[in-house]
Amino acid sequence: MTASVETGADLVAPLASRRLARLRHLDLVGLVITLVTVVGAVLWAFPLYWGLVTTFKPEYEVVRPGVELWPQHFTLENYAHVLLQTKIGLWYVNSLITSGAVTIIVVMMAAGAGYAISQLEFPGRRFFWWMILASFMIPIPALIVNHFILMSQLRVINTLAGVVGPQLIAPVTVIIYKQFFDSVPKDFREAAVIDGASEFQLLFRIYLPMNWGVTTALAIITFIAAWNLFLWPFLAVSSEDKMNITVGITQVHDAFGVSYGRDLAVAMLAAMPVAVIYLIFQRRVTQAIMLSAGIKG
Amino acid sequence: MLRSKRSEYTTAAILMAPFVVIYGLLFVYPTIKMAQLSLTDAPLIGAGKWVGLDNYYRLASDRLFSVAVWNTVYFVILSVVPSTLVAMLVALGVNRLKGWTQSVVLAAFFLPYILPVSVVFRIWSWMFDKDFGIAQNAVQLFNNGQHLSIFRTIPLFMPAVAFVTVWWLLGFNVLLFIAGLRNISTEIYEAAGLDGASRWAQFTRITWPLVWPVTVLVFTINLILQLKIFDQVYLFANGGRVGATMVMVQFIFTEAFQMNKGGLAAAASVVLFVLIVVLSVVQFQLLRARGAR
Numbered sequence: 108m109t110a111s112v113e114t115g116a117d118l119v120a121p122l123a124s125r126r127l128a129r130l131r132h133l134d135l136v137g138l139v140i141t142l143v144t145v146v147g148a149v150l151w152a153f154p155l156y157w158g159l160v161t162t163f164k165p166e167y168e169v170v171r172p173g174v175e176l177w178p179q180h181f182t183l184e185n186y187a188h189v190l191l192q193t194k195i196g197l198w199y200v201n202s203l204i205t206s207g208a209v210t211i212i213v214v215m216m217a218a219g220a221g222y223a224i225s226q227l228e229f230p231g232r233r234f235f236w237w238m239i240l241a242s243f244m245i246p247i248p249a250l251i252v253n254h255f256i257l258m259s260q261l262r263v264i265n266t267l268a269g270v271v272g273p274q275l276i277a278p279v280t281v282i283i284y285k286q287f288f289d290s291v292p293k294d295f296r297e298a299a300v301i302d303g304a305s306e307f308q309l310l311f312r313i314y315l316p317m318n319w320g321v322t323t324a325l326a327i328i329t330f331i332a333a334w335n336l337f338l339w340p341f342l343a344v345s346s347e348d349k350m351n352i353t354v355g356i357t358q359v360h361d362a363f364g365v366s367y368g369r370d371l372a373v374a375m376l377a378a379m380p381v382a383v384i385y386l387i388f389q390r391r392v393t394q395a396i397m398l399s400a401g402i403k404g
Numbered sequence: 405m406l407r408s409k410r411s412e413y414t415t416a417a418i419l420m421a422p423f424v425v426i427y428g429l430l431f432v433y434p435t436i437k438m439a440q441l442s443l444t445d446a447p448l449i450g451a452g453k454w455v456g457l458d459n460y461y462r463l464a465s466d467r468l469f470s471v472a473v474w475n476t477v478y479f480v481i482l483s484v485v486p487s488t489l490v491a492m493l494v495a496l497g498v499n500r501l502k503g504w505t506q507s508v509v510l511a512a513f514f515l516p517y518i519l520p521v522s523v524v525f526r527i528w529s530w531m532f533d534k535d536f537g538i539a540q541n542a543v544q545l546f547n548n549g550q551h552l553s554i555f556r557t558i559p560l561f562m563p564a565v566a567f568v569t570v571w572w573l574l575g576f577n578v579l580l581f582i583a584g585l586r587n588i589s590t591e592i593y594e595a596a597g598l599d600g601a602s603r604w605a606q607f608t609r610i611t612w613p614l615v616w617p618v619t620v621l622v623f624t625i626n627l628i629l630q631l632k633i634f635d636q637v638y639l640f641a642n643g644g645r646v647g648a649t650m651v652m653v654q655f656i657f658t659e660a661f662q663m664n665k666g667g668l669a670a671a672a673s674v675v676l677f678v679l680i681v682v683l684s685v686v687q688f689q690l691l692r693a694r695g696a697r
Contacts, residue, residue, distance in 0.1 A: 141500060141501065143497065144498060144500070144509060145505075145509060147494065148509040148513060149512070151516070152512040154527050154528065154571070155515060155527065157538060158531075170535070172536075215422070217423070219418075219419035219420070219422060223420050224420075227419075228416075229412065229416035229420075230413075235420065235424070243684070244685075244688075246628075246631075246681075247632075248632045248656075249656070249677040250438065251657065252438065252448070253438045253441065253670070256448070257430070257433070259449055275430060276426070281423065306412065307415065334520065335519070335521065337521045337522060338634055338635060353522045354522070357525065367530055367533070371526060371527070375523075377523050378523040382515065385514075400621070400625060
């Protein structure tokens with residue numbers, strides 16, 4: 108890399124023209140790459156679109172051969188049917204309650220533990236920190252048998268509390284909070300301590316407000332993960348009335364009879380909350396995902 | 405001074421308590437119990453007698469378990485390798501775009517990732533539906549003009565589920581790659597451009613070496629994630645010949661919840677647990693060696 112050192116005016120002109128020639132050449136290749144990327148994006152999104160558009164078609168159109176990208180007779184009958192004739196409303200409420208509870212408990216618990224490990228001196232602090240770091244890798248699905256046994260012993264199988272329980276293991280959330288609290292400048296702390304603030308005031312008045320964005324990001328991603336979880340809610344609940352929406356729509360399939368439009372309408376309703384959350388909070392969601400993968404962004 | 409120290413301990417105890425209680429009750433205790441259960445012949449609920457390592461010996465000779473292990477490995481290969489490679493290509497393409505086009509294109513690749521697995525299952529059951537699925541138009545070309553029930557054809561099952569999984573989870577990998585690409589300063593490319601380095605040379609000499617740590621990260625995260633595969637395989641196989649497409653978590657599920665063999669299921673859980681912990685340690689060492697963290 109030698110060319111960038113000389114700054115003589117006579118060098119600039121040929122350099123610029125060479126650069127221009129390069130750019131023109133690059134543009135053609137670049138254009139092809141861009142085109143491929145855009146076509147790829149369209150293909151990638153197509154199954155989503157196709158699933159969605161099918162829900163707006165009457166059943167006879169759904170099973171008609173040929174590819175119709177827009178319904179001839181736009182109808183909301185599929186949605187009306189599943190909303191009125193199935194327990195989807197109840198499943199929605201169950202999902203909201205359990206995912207909401209998981210989110211609130213995990214965030215509060217992690218903020219507290221993260222703060223204590225980051226800012227306080229107490230015996231066992233390092234021990235807890237190493238244990239949390241080590242459990243970054245725990246495979247929750249390997250624990251299903253013993254989670255089930257434990258939840259039965261606690262008599263919460265087939266209840267919403269039983270669904271929430273094992274989802275509360277969240278070492279990653281603690282790790283992220285600890286890292287963010289670590290990077291709050293010490294000056295804030297010292298000033299507040301001189302003013303006589305207690306540790307709780309420090310946490311709630313300084314550390315949490317200063318990291319509001321992290322809390323939002325973690326809350327959103329925890330909620331999405333809880334909403335989407337399948338395996339544990341599927342094991343923990345057997346009665347239709349206690350099911351989450353992600354489980355309900357796969358387990359109570361036969362009740363609808365075979366109807367593609369209705370099956371998909373129910374799926375779209377199940378996906379709606381997380382899709383809407385993502386589209387509104389795109390930035391926060393991506394930030395949270397990077398954080399939980401260990402990349403600070 | 406002593407007073408403030410003590411109050412600091414009290415505060416710490418209050419703040420740590422919820423985490424420690426939940427962590428102990430829902431992680432440490434079940435893990436210990438799992439190891440214990442794996443050494444007994446207990447049913448799912450109830451006591452059993454001590455049988456030593458019998459369950460592990462039985463696993464070693466259990467045909468279904470070896471099918472489950474091989475299917476899991478097969479699925480991991482089918483899903484992790486393509487999703488890492490495709491994600492890198494997509495990230496390179498998306499990274500060139502600017503402004504709102506980039507947001508829209510990225511969203512198109514990312515949106516499937518935030519969907520619940522049951523929704524993904526519904527969408528792709530419909531896409532591949534034997535009678536009316538739109539993807540059958542493509543299937544016909546390879547099947548003498550006949551429709552084919554993809555998820556009921558055993559040799560096609562794992563590749564098809566892996567394909568759906570790649571579609572579903574690609575967005576996550578793309579995000580990680582884009583983060584990696586953004587960390588490369590544009591000055592390096594400018595300098596290389598002035599030196600007359602070709603696009604290909606820029607990729608092999610600059611982009612690839614600098615993105616390599618991210619590739620290792622993406623690859624290992626996916627590897628560990630896909631070893632825990634259950635949801636998609638269970639949903640797509642439901643109602644078919646489940647035994648032939650069994651994976652490890654599904655084996656645990658079947659033995660515990662359908663065969664009522666708690667001890668054997670716990671032994672299989674321990675195997676999976678150890679496997680994933682070992683891989684995670686390897687991942688950690690790899691990343692540290694490469695200086696990604």
